[in-house]
Amino acid sequence: MSSKGKATSFDIAYEAGVSQSTVSRALSGSSLVSLDTRRKIQAIAKQLNYKVDKNASCLRRQHSVTLALLLFEDPTPDDSLINPFFLSMLGSITRACARQGYDLLISFQQFSNDWHADYQDSHKADGLILLGYGDYLVARSTLQKLVEQNTHFVRWGAVVEGQPGISVGCDNLSGGRAITEHLLGLGRRRIAFVGSIGEQCPEFRDRYLGYCAAHEAAGIKVDPALQVDALDSTEQVGHQALANLLERGITVDGVFAASDLLAIGATNALREAGFEAPQQVSVVGFDDLPMASYASLPLTTVQQDTKLAGEVLVEKLLQQIRGEAVESVMLPAKVIVRRSCGARALP
Amino acid sequence: MSSKGKATSFDIAYEAGVSQSTVSRALSGSSLVSLDTRRKIQAIAKQLNYKVDKNASCLRRQHSVTLALLLFEDPTPDDSLINPFFLSMLGSITRACARQGYDLLISFQQFSNDWHADYQDSHKADGLILLGYGDYLVARSTLQKLVEQNTHFVRWGAVVEGQPGISVGCDNLSGGRAITEHLLGLGRRRIAFVGSIGEQCPEFRDRYLGYCAAHEAAGIKVDPALQVDALDSTEQVGHQALANLLERGITVDGVFAASDLLAIGATNALREAGFEAPQQVSVVGFDDLPMASYASLPLTTVQQDTKLAGEVLVEKLLQQIRGEAVESVMLPAKVIVRRSCGARALP
């Protein structure tokens, strides 16, 4: 072994009295090498604490066995704040990668900037996972570019018709419908919808479409005045949105916020305006963040299965990398009943 | 440019009518190349969508401009659950890396297993950031091994005397002392401490030492019966620990839980036993997780500055990689007063 620095396959070859090619074969478990020499080489490798140089190996094989996760979030005053929803997805993605033997590179991107998405071009990663909301119309053109550059990627988000690349998302429409039906079943008739419904945010729009579908199915006319815009999923925005609605003199006996964070803000606005939730007004959200159950008023919400989502995301990306045909997939959404809707008696 | 596949520096050289060496120099911004040719080459590179192959470049330069983050957590039934404290650190670390031009590889490790920490040996990363609690005594020997293998690493955790490698941690002792003083100042005299104080968990022990110091300074004797073990930072464990204490017939007018999650569990145990917090019993935690402020009883706690922590971690690691002398550092801790301690009147 060379006096200092890492051992190379040549060092092992020397020790074992074989050629370097044989070492490389033995270490990759090739059955071409006799069991005896294979074992001998493996023992020496272990003793020398040899590790294959990934740069050399990847350069030669032309793939990196690494995936890159791009998290989009525009900067907040507090740097460290990440949307808790993506955070739980991150955990699942990391584990799924590990299970498949892939490493995971992670990078924060700002929607406003040009994406720094050259991981595949620079051979640092074999594919991209895109996470984070933002204006879909803006993102779309970049997605299109990625497709043209032949970049392997999957994104988390609404599955919309004719979209560039493939997406994994939750069934926002069914989820929105199910939770609205729940509210309707509770006898609520004036349910506010907090969330933008424009094209920039297809997931919110689908949730609203579910809201409308539930109303129609129940033979109740949707009152457009009950919908308020809210684009960013933050407590502040939710607070503001519902406060605006109430100021307009709109009466309300239910609130369906397009995300949990919006719901928490809306609940606060309600309280400030003198309404008691859930007695006077039922409140529900969407996402099922960890804090939804910890909130002072445990939140009834629609759960997105982040564990499954992460697994499916890496599975789809890997299929794509292997050259298989892949389609977008929609994951089920599930209503979680807690106290904020008033369905359960207070303890 | 070759008909298919990525462009290489040779393709650019051909287009520009210069040698490949010149292309390489120009693209790395070497002042050896005349401004004219440099500009010309950069234009062609852009047009060809050329990206330096990181594998080749790293192989040649022998460093990867990548850091690896090892997150330790033993598996939970729900795969996707990560301790929220580390999650907020993760955000900060990612951004700090990006600012320094480093990529970040992330990997989950289980304490029980052998660490898969060969990122540096395999040249995938230049250094390691270790995050996560677990039995310090077990971790110590692995840390020692890393030092012997000459691996660059920093870990988040208690800064303890004669420890292998370097650590960045919060000043647990001062934090524990400050919050105990706050409780004492509120007139509390029988303050339970929820958290293990053995060597396996130096951070909890330091917080307890702060608890003791505050008592001594106030001339109050510490009652060892007020301390209950709790190793894992979960709501369940905190609940159980305090319930045990109360069952033993110990009277209590305050609870200092060694973490926020423990505090939330303890609060529940208190309520179940018929005690009202904060009126009868003041409760405080440690960490300042996002959910501490969202909890039904907003938690008074000791804040660890995760943003700063992440920045210091990567800074120290980078210094080490550059070969500079580095020492462990202790970050300040800050008491955040909310409602659970009873210092503020209820609204």
Added chain:
DNA sequence: CTGAAAGCGCTTACAG
């Protein structure tokens, strides 16, 4: 300021 050449450490046809 520029080019020809060596070499980073592997993997893998090719030949035996």
Added chain:
DNA sequence: CTGAAAGCGCTTACAG
């Protein structure tokens, strides 16, 4: 089953 050799795409002394 094994070895000699080419080559992945760069960076960087070396020579001019």
